[in-house]
Amino acid sequence: MNEVKNVQVLGVLGGMGPMAGATFASRMVALTPAARDQDHIPLVLCNDPRVPDRSSARLGQGEDPLPAMVAGLRLLERAGATLIAIPCNTAHLWYDQLAAATSLPVLHIVESVRDDLERLGVAGCRVGLMGTAATLQLDLYGEPLRRHGFPVLPTEPEEVRLCAEAIDAVKANDAERGFAPAAACIRRLVARGARAVVLGCTELPLAVPHASRGEFGAVLTDSIDALARTAIRRCHTPMERQA
Amino acid sequence: MNEVKNVQVLGVLGGMGPMAGATFASRMVALTPAARDQDHIPLVLCNDPRVPDRSSARLGQGEDPLPAMVAGLRLLERAGATLIAIPCNTAHLWYDQLAAATSLPVLHIVESVRDDLERLGVAGCRVGLMGTAATLQLDLYGEPLRRHGFPVLPTEPEEVRLCAEAIDAVKANDAERGFAPAAACIRRLVARGARAVVLGCTELPLAVPHASRGEFGAVLTDSIDALARTAIRRCHTPMERQA
Structure with missing residues (x-):
């Protein structure tokens, strides 16, 4: 998606839950100062609700969600994302593994x-x-x-x-x-x-x-809003100024 | 995204405008009968607001949005979509060209x-x-x-x-x-x-x-809701029964 140089494309690993993922996409739009469509931030949302339950898994009772989350990151890489946001707090219990699984920067909720x-x-x-x-x-x-x-x-x-x-x-x-x-x-x-x-x-x-x-x-x-505010700030910072 | 056989993955060509794309994703969740995350429909939303204005283009005053829309379809194909929805009415003035540009079925708003x-x-x-x-x-x-x-x-x-x-x-x-x-x-x-x-x-x-x-x-x-209702109905129909 990122044909234009220096434009960030936000990849959203959603679906956890699906309404949170969709609401995060809406709040990205609502919190961005804009006068027309073209002022908004390009975003790809992978809203796959089939990721096994994070809380049960972490408490030792359920299927490991990490492979499904990494598959979502791969999808977002292929879609041209330059930055990842994960609108699911519990998923951040796997933050280190997720950040290690991709070369893209991953925001931390x-x-x-x-x-x-x-x-x-x-x-x-x-x-x-x-x-x-x-x-x-x-x-x-x-x-x-x-x-x-x-x-x-x-x-x-x-x-x-x-x-x-x-x-x-x-x-x-x-x-x-x-x-x-x-x-x-x-x-x-x-x-x-x-x-x-x-x-x-x-x-x-x-x-x-x-x-x-x-x-x-x-x-x-x-x-949700806190993560959206960080993502908007990062997407509006010229890429060459970012570490 | 579609590793599981016979599961539809809805590809959403959004961004036109971006709030409509995000709201469509929310309404897909809200209108799906579900008791837990895993009951919802897997969805990938390409919410790229950089698509040139559809109405101006069609009235002969602006840049052609078709190449950007086709690029969005390619992204959704790569992401594993099996069915396409386009939550933008004006984009449907290019419906025939869009449907011809992909082998995936494209719903008509x-x-x-x-x-x-x-x-x-x-x-x-x-x-x-x-x-x-x-x-x-x-x-x-x-x-x-x-x-x-x-x-x-x-x-x-x-x-x-x-x-x-x-x-x-x-x-x-x-x-x-x-x-x-x-x-x-x-x-x-x-x-x-x-x-x-x-x-x-x-x-x-x-x-x-x-x-x-x-x-x-x-x-x-x-x-928005009408298109979401059709998409939900299609995703809940076993794939082998569809033409």
């Missing part, structure tokens, strides 16, 4: 969320985490955020349960049913002292509509 | 909209058309709908103007600003006797949110 917390003016504030059982139990966000000076609340089992309920509702095409458990989890984290809450699974932003996000008394960072 | 009018129970009713200047002036919808027994209202210049205003707002990432001209056009068509109105440019459904569609006293058919 945790770094995007950390940048977003700084953009939102809550650097150094107490953070509550939401995500799949695997990302919470294997501490995908905890260690890097602590290293950057964020006190991170330890996750309680009820929060893992509420997140799973919200995520499953979105994956079953019923995002509205996901709102109540997601909101209950946010309120618990705020009651425990969180000033910011990470919607650290790309299904969670779909359960908590933008219009409702002001009602919790804490800053919410949306891992 | 006008046939999807015609099927949708029948699904909505308005077969044979008076229809008003909305779309780009090129689709309206070159009668993309008029002839095939008349052939299927729909009386089609002739388009008036003010309707072309209102549609263009709504479409340009969506392409400039300001879908809300597109609502007033789109709604004014729908009301004009209804006042002229339309029982159904075709949102016959994939930007128009973005200007007229689903929640507002009941207020016009006519059935609205959404070319």
Whole structure:
């Protein structure tokens, strides 16, 4: 796709879940300053929902998703991608293997969320985490955020349960049913002292509509939007200036 | 992407415009009956917004978009697509050339909209058309709908103007600003006797949110959703049964 020199083509390894992948593509468009079609960023989305479940695999109960994810990277390379984004937090538990499997740069969703917390003016504030059982139990966000000076609340089992309920509702095409458990989890984290809450699974932003996000008394960072903002910034930086 | 036998992989030639392409991918997910990720349809979206403007080209004022569209088809072929959908009505003015350029079956958005009018129970009713200047002036919808027994209202210049205003707002990432001209056009068509109105440019459904569609006293058919419904039906039909 990349016939024009110095134009980035964003390859999106999606499908995990498929609505998160499609929403990421929409948010790439919505968050790009543009007056006409041709101002937008060229993007190829591989939205293959057949990738085995990441959370089950990581917790030792399911098929390894890595071969399917690497096949997706190959497809995006063939399609002319110059930069990869993966709108699935749990997939980032395989980040090192994925980054090693391709010569293309791969954005890291945790770094995007950390940048977003700084953009939102809550650097150094107490953070509550939401995500799949695997990302919470294997501490995908905890260690890097602590290293950057964020006190991170330890996750309680009820929060893992509420997140799973919200995520499953979105994956079953019923995002509205996901709102109540997601909101209950946010309120618990705020009651425990969180000033910011990470919607650290790309299904969670779909359960908590933008219009409702002001009602919790804490800053919410949306891992879909955070990754899109990083991707837009990278695609708008001339390629010769990038390392 | 298509390692599993008898599984369709939908290739989406998007980017025209990019929000329509991304929204089509979202609607494919939303309209598919599913309980988990793995129930959804594998999809590759080529969302390259650099395709030259279709409407200007067709009206003789701009660069030919056909080579860029054919390059997009090649990319989707390499990505393993088995079926092509093009969520851009104006691009269908090149349908014959696009279908001839690939061995893959290419869905036709006008046939999807015609099927949708029948699904909505308005077969044979008076229809008003909305779309780009090129689709309206070159009668993309008029002839095939008349052939299927729909009386089609002739388009008036003010309707072309209102549609263009709504479409340009969506392409400039300001879908809300597109609502007033789109709604004014729908009301004009209804006042002229339309029982159904075709949102016959994939930007128009973005200007007229689903929640507002009941207020016009006519059935609205959404070319994004209509094409997604056809694609889902085709992907759920066993491949050996297809011609």
